[in-house]
Amino acid sequence: MPEPGRRSGRPGHVADATGDPYTGRVSQTPSLPPVYQPAEVEQRRYAGWIEAGYFTADAASDKPPYTIVIPLPNVTGSLHTGHALDHTIQDALIRRKRMQGYEALWMPGLDHAGIATQNVVERQLAAEGLSRHDLGREKFVARVWQWKAESGGMITHQMRRLGDSVDWSREAFTMDEPRTRAVRTIFKRLYDDGLIYRAERIINWCPRCLTALSDIEVDHSDDEGELVYIRYGEGERSVVVATTRAETMLGDTAVAVHPDDDRYRHLVGVEVELPLTGRRIPVVADAHVDPEFGTGAVKVTPAHDPNDFEIGQRHGLPSLTVLDERGVVTAHGPFQGLDRFEARPAIVAALREQGRIVKEVRPYVHAVGHCSRCHTTVEPRLSLQWFVRTAPLAKAAGDAVRDGRVRIVPEEMTKRYFDWVDNMHDWCISRQLWWGHRIPVWYGPDGEMVCVGPDEEPPAGPGWRQDEDVLDTWFSSALWPFSTLGWPEDTPDLRKFYPTSVLVTGYDILFFWVARMMMFGLYAMDGVPPFHVVALHGMVRDKHGKKMSKSFGNVVDPMDWIERYGADATRWTMARGANPGADVPVSEEWCAGSRNFCNKLWNATRFALTNGAHTRGPLPDGLSAVDRWILSRLSQVIAEVDERFEAYELARVCDVLYHFAWDDVCDWYLELAKPVLAAGGPAAERVRRVLGEVLDQLLRLLHPIIPFVTDELWTALTGGESVVIAPWPVPDRSRRDEAAEAEVAALQKVVTEIRRFRADQGLRPSQRVAARLSGLAGAGIADHEPLVRSTARLDDPGEGFAATATLTVTGGVVVELDTRGAIDVAAERARLERDRAAAEKEAAQARAKLANEAFLTRAPAHVVEQTRQRLAAAEEDLARIAAALDTLSGGRESA
RNA sequence: GGGCGCGUAGCUCAGCGGGAGAGCACCCGCCUUACAAGCGGGAGGUCGCUGGUUCGAUCCCAGCCGCGCCCACCA
Numbered sequence A: 001m002p003e004p005g006r007r008s009g010r011p012g013h014v015a016d017a018t019g020d021p022y023t024g025r026v027s028q029t030p031s032l033p034p035v036y037q038p039a040e041v042e043q044r045r046y047a048g049w050i051e052a053g054y055f056t057a058d059a060a061s062d063k064p065p066y067t068i069v070i071p072l073p074n075v076t077g078s079l080h081t082g083h084a085l086d087h088t089i090q091d092a093l094i095r096r097k098r099m100q101g102y103e104a105l106w107m108p109g110l111d112h113a114g115i116a117t118q119n120v121v122e123r124q125l126a127a128e129g130l131s132r133h134d135l136g137r138e139k140f141v142a143r144v145w146q147w148k149a150e151s152g153g154m155i156t157h158q159m160r161r162l163g164d165s166v167d168w169s170r171e172a173f174t175m176d177e178p179r180t181r182a183v184r185t186i187f188k189r190l191y192d193d194g195l196i197y198r199a200e201r202i203i204n205w206c207p208r209c210l211t212a213l214s215d216i217e218v219d220h221s222d223d224e225g226e227l228v229y230i231r232y233g234e235g236e237r238s239v240v241v242a243t244t245r246a247e248t249m250l251g252d253t254a255v256a257v258h259p260d261d262d263r264y265r266h267l268v269g270v271e272v273e274l275p276l277t278g279r280r281i282p283v284v285a286d287a288h289v290d291p292e293f294g295t296g297a298v299k300v301t302p303a304h305d306p307n308d309f310e311i312g313q314r315h316g317l318p319s320l321t322v323l324d325e326r327g328v329v330t331a332h333g334p335f336q337g338l339d340r341f342e343a344r345p346a347i348v349a350a351l352r353e354q355g356r357i358v359k360e361v362r363p364y365v366h367a368v369g370h371c372s373r374c375h376t377t378v379e380p381r382l383s384l385q386w387f388v389r390t391a392p393l394a395k396a397a398g399d400a401v402r403d404g405r406v407r408i409v410p411e412e413m414t415k416r417y418f419d420w421v422d423n424m425h426d427w428c429i430s431r432q433l434w435w436g437h438r439i440p441v442w443y444g445p446d447g448e449m450v451c452v453g454p455d456e457e458p459p460a461g462p463g464w465r466q467d468e469d470v471l472d473t474w475f476s477s478a479l480w481p482f483s484t485l486g487w488p489e490d491t492p493d494l495r496k497f498y499p500t501s502v503l504v505t506g507y508d509i510l511f512f513w514v515a516r517m518m519m520f521g522l523y524a525m526d527g528v529p530p531f532h533v534v535a536l537h538g539m540v541r542d543k544h545g546k547k548m549s550k551s552f553g554n555v556v557d558p559m560d561w562i563e564r565y566g567a568d569a570t571r572w573t574m575a576r577g578a579n580p581g582a583d584v585p586v587s588e589e590w591c592a593g594s595r596n597f598c599n600k601l602w603n604a605t606r607f608a609l610t611n612g613a614h615t616r617g618p619l620p621d622g623l624s625a626v627d628r629w630i631l632s633r634l635s636q637v638i639a640e641v642d643e644r645f646e647a648y649e650l651a652r653v654c655d656v657l658y659h660f661a662w663d664d665v666c667d668w669y670l671e672l673a674k675p676v677l678a679a680g681g682p683a684a685e686r687v688r689r690v691l692g693e694v695l696d697q698l699l700r701l702l703h704p705i706i707p708f709v710t711d712e713l714w715t716a717l718t719g720g721e722s723v724v725i726a727p728w729p730v731p732d733r734s735r736r737d738e739a740a741e742a743e744v745a746a747l748q749k750v751v752t753e754i755r756r757f758r759a760d761q762g763l764r765p766s767q768r769v770a771a772r773l774s775g776l777a778g779a780g781i782a783d784h785e786p787l788v789r790s791t792a793r794l795d796d797p798g799e800g801f802a803a804t805a806t807l808t809v810t811g812g813v814v815v816e817l818d819t820r821g822a823i824d825v826a827a828e829r830a831r832l833e834r835d836r837a838a839a840e841k842e843a844a845q846a847r848a849k850l851a852n853e854a855f856l857t858r859a860p861a862h863v864v865e866q867t868r869q870r871l872a873a874a875e876e877d878l879a880r881i882a883a884a885l886d887t888l889s890g891g892r893e894s895a
Numbered sequence B: 001g002g003g004c005g006c007g008u009a010g011c012u013c014a015g016c017g018g019g020a021g022a023g024c025a026c027c028c029g030c031c032u033u034a035c036a037a038g039c040g041g042g043a044g045g046u047c048g049c050u051g052g053u054u055c056g057a058u059c060c061c062a063g064c065c066g067c068g069c070c071c072a073c074c075a
Helices: A038-052 A081-099 A114-127 A137-151 A154-162 A177-192 A246-251 A262-267 A306-315 A340-353 A391-402 A413-421 A473-477 A492-497 A507-524 A558-565 A567-575 A588-610 A625-646 A650-679 A681-702 A707-718 A738-760 A782-792 A825-850 A853-858 A861-890
Strands: A065-069 A103-107 A196-206 A211-213 A218-234 A237-243 A254-257 A271-273 A280-285 A297-300 A357-371 A379-388 A407-409 A441-443 A449-451 A500-506 A531-537 A769-774 A805-809 A813-818
Touching (some): A081 A154, A103 A492, A114 A137, A154 A558, A177 A473, A196 A306, A218 A271, A246 A340, A297 A306, A500 A507, A558 A567, A558 A588, A588 A707, A625 A738, A738 A805, A738 A813, A738 A825
Parallel strands (some): A065 A103, A500 A531
Antiparallel strands (some): A196 A211, A218 A237
């Protein structure tokens, strides 16, 4: 096998093919190299697109708008496979709409990514032996801006490599001036409407990041712990509680039992002694307690457990904080200063010494929350934070989907959405960080609290200070669909491009982001939801469908694939798996296959150009059946691609186009065109036009997914400016031609049968075989004998022709071949016997059905008819095979 | 604990009431004048299991087995 690159030494093969081997015509275009080289093309094309301003949307345009806002990548991030998938889908949608004549805006931008970015810069400082506190708030924030300017937003460069047709002139950042203004505006409005409030609540606290977290920033995993049974109190007045968090007992202020639990009825209202502390705490009755779990008695720690906090509220219990912000014990006594995880065994040991431990169950697996940023175990903590009152906002967000104003694709995800918005807790939006939008609230010397709007001056004077906290990053992300368009100003962009057309993102952030954009969009934009459709895709996985993870070593870097296979191949690999909600398995082999597909298009177009294919003038009359067939297929393909695109089924789009391009166009149409081109004349002239037409349309259809190679080829083929701005194909129903399709199907069948015979007989492609054909007219392909001969490599019967084998094909075509004894009669007989068995089975099946009275009366007429046809076809096959076997036994058995 | 989904060719998946499909991998043959990143041919599946509905089930229903995901404040 020749190595790639070391190709055949055929004369003229490697050299640029500029001469037409069939007509001698010289190609009209600069020569295309024989193998597609993505790197140079991509760089040149992208620069050209930007220079031409194709992606810059015009708010003053008369065209209907089509808008997508990008799921804003983190400023700290780089392009991973998830982006490659997400961006490929969006770019495909936006490019198609642009071609369809919409004013298409794909809005790019970056998220300031509060915790993530602060962590990056803090790590840098740590390397210098500094902490953010050494710098102070102002200098630290300046340092983060400096970091952003120098190393942030790497992904925006990688997006250019992927070919994203975003409008760079509108690039936004969640911390830039217009977006900051949007944040200040909505905060003020929500505050004034009573939808933002400050309260002391149990929140998720990360003892490492030292900040509050919202529910969605907490990941739960099943961790092993131990359930410890501890006796509180003495004798009659004692109760055994079960806990996984013994260290919090120092903050217990009650024991709770179920009101209907007879075992403990006598204890309700009684006080028991809390071990190790000498404090006495009451036993209270609360319906929250599950009598089935543990002992049916729960220790109550209002300051360190959300349930206990609520029990405490109901019963007027005090909250006793015994852990500080780092999770270190603050309660006076021998445990003071111990970390929470050191304190736990220490306290259990102390209790055991006192004989308080009744029993231990280990291991006990239960769900434990972890910080989604650093995986530290989250500590429920009582603290003073800012919250968004979500109930009314979430109701509106649910209604917008319920009443159909917003559609979620795939529909199955809708239920998940409802589960989320219908059960949403108030959203903790304050973070104890420095990088982010500072909460615009000032506190006065006498306990005043003033929320300051974007155009207002904060209160000045001694004793006034601004809230130290910043807002959750997702707060500004939730404004993205309208803050990027200039809200709160009434801008031309906002009027033209809001609401956006579709939001494309992974199902993993349906809740994180989508629900919140819905809430804020509906609120800020007077009930107009931020998008019409939410199109969810899945996660990119490895070729075994496994999640990509660093520890597994199966992570793919899309930039690596772009370098080695090209951006188009990378995009195609993503797109061909991208159906709504479906995970996308990818692998390097598949990316190589995608590269091969691009190369196939390259060579098909190269062939077409060297043979004078063009797109000038209308399609001629007098087209052959083959020409009419490919145009008929093209019309079908356009319609199907449209349908799949509208359903966000990119994988189907790819499937349809792949098979049309490779099977129909390359394997059949081009092969059938070759002899016509070689013969020259008006038929060849017609083929040149049809071939140009088919490739022109095909390249347009492919362009949204593989923009680079299609632009390079399309401009070479058509001489047009760019396929980026070429009109999207419209299916021409008048080109549908069932007769031509049937004719070509029959032709393909005959050719395939002959090829199979040749392969079975071990006849080399190079071995010329003379043959006599008959019965073509009966099969409806009377005109195609030359095509059958050239495609199946059969010579005309010359002098001394002697038929040594007869092949009978479905439809009554008979091929007599002069194989001069090369034929293996035994092998051929074996094959025919196999065919006969299959045909008999088929016929028997059909006969059985048709003999069934119930089938005939109950089944729909078309099904019965279809079955009759199946039977007829099977019987014809049987007759054909019997005839062939007869001929065979009449022939001579070869050695 | 609640909800959703999936088990079809070696792998990844499509099909979802009437003839088992694709890509890759595999086998055989080919430098056939666009492409060896290619061309032609081929093999490979009791459609998870058990019942039910139906003239007919990979497809609908029920149960079971196996797998995955999401949500969740049972200590």
